[in-house]
Amino acid sequence: MSSAPEGYDPHAFFPFAVTVDLAVFTVREARLHVLLVERGEAPYKGRWALPGGFVLPRESAEAAARRELAEETGLTQKSVCGFHLEQLRTYSDPDRDPRMRVVSVAYAALVPDLPEPRGGGDAAHAQWWDAGATGPLAFDHDRILADAHDRIGARLEYSCLATAFCPAEFTLGELQQVYETVWGVELDRPNFRRKVLTTPGFVKAVDGPPRRTGGRGKPAALYRAGAATALHPPLLRPEGRPEGRTS
Amino acid sequence: MSSAPEGYDPHAFFPFAVTVDLAVFTVREARLHVLLVERGEAPYKGRWALPGGFVLPRESAEAAARRELAEETGLTQKSVCGFHLEQLRTYSDPDRDPRMRVVSVAYAALVPDLPEPRGGGDAAHAQWWDAGATGPLAFDHDRILADAHDRIGARLEYSCLATAFCPAEFTLGELQQVYETVWGVELDRPNFRRKVLTTPGFVKAVDGPPRRTGGRGKPAALYRAGAATALHPPLLRPEGRPEGRTS
DNA sequence: CTTCTTAATGGTCACTCTGACTATAAAGAA
């Protein structure tokens, strides 16, 4: 009766507000960080929240997310278009916003270590937080953040997007740090190296033998992200053989 | 300026219609089938479309999807609550519906082989189609259907949800048929069997030695879905070593 | 009643990939 079997029944139309929420991740100092903004008004005044905002009348959710990403990081639209941005899922609980019916499309963005977001406008409110040590966030953002973290961790297993956390040129140690930080585990360095280098298209060595000085130890070779997007076979997290095996 | 840095700015509110669209899959006669409904009105009158409808004012998208699933299959709410239903992604292109701004949350449902949907109301319009041989669908539903097929194929690799396509008790041959149908490949029977049986919790044998008569050949043992949800290590599709390897 | 066909089930073997580990190289620090 209230449904629309043919697809769309104008009589059943009910107006929703549609927003995007962004979980913008980066890896800083071996910790996963997420960009948060402090709320200045009720509800949840003073609480921290994921950046986000309304989808405009002539804008896709993807475009809105990209726009918000630029605004909150204080960068230009152009400079953020290289960042990895992926839709997570949509949150639609009727009571997720106490004021009105708001459906939110959540996105995860992966960015390299950026300077503190002190761009002109909106970005002034934004700040990086340790993703595992945020207080309780506004609305259902704790849930969204947890889902986003889970998703990114899973994506690292089957895709090459760990490079999205790194600058244009990076060492294998830095790439490994991304995995270790997102997964919260330590990986064996030679094994990680072997896996990355034998996966065609994951990374490509920077031509000459340039090296980066980070401090101690032997200088590391530099690499760039390769053309591959999928990781086949996957790079599975350690741990977790659930039970014993037969033999 | 039009965004809402603090999270929600009532002035920027723009009303959207929010719908759910369902890709309801089943495996029939070794082909992947999807449930479609024929549109009775413009736009796309006469075209087939994914079943779906508006999200009600006090309903989550998940609940709306579950409700639509029951309506379109002609089953009760209760009987569909055991079916696997998962959110895919949200489609929000401003022009995806020529009449108004509609944001649609897409879901995939996996059901066992059901009788032709001839329940009373809405279900009378619904019909199973070979998922690879639908004509062009209404709106952006071709895209949604393709995305849904891709997602289900990928989920079979890492999860145990292939059993969602099977009746309560099934043979390993039937389970293998699910993989072969969704992936469009043939699998080696003994190897598939070994993989499924050595994965703890994927399936559990039905106690006594009951067997099912399907026609020719040796009768097969029956199994039920196990408690596991994840498949670790995964059951990867064949094909696709992208390039050669070093050694 | 045999024989053929079909499908389930049981097992082998080589190869790949991974985890655990050892060794060497090249830098700064003591």
Place this chain on the structure above:
DNA sequence: TTCTTTATAGTCAGAGTGACCATTAAGAAG
């Protein structure tokens, strides 16, 4: 110089998989 640190190279055993072959148990064909 020597120590420490990090990058890089290589080895080796075990798990998991793909490609097979063999056996069993049913119906169908003769």
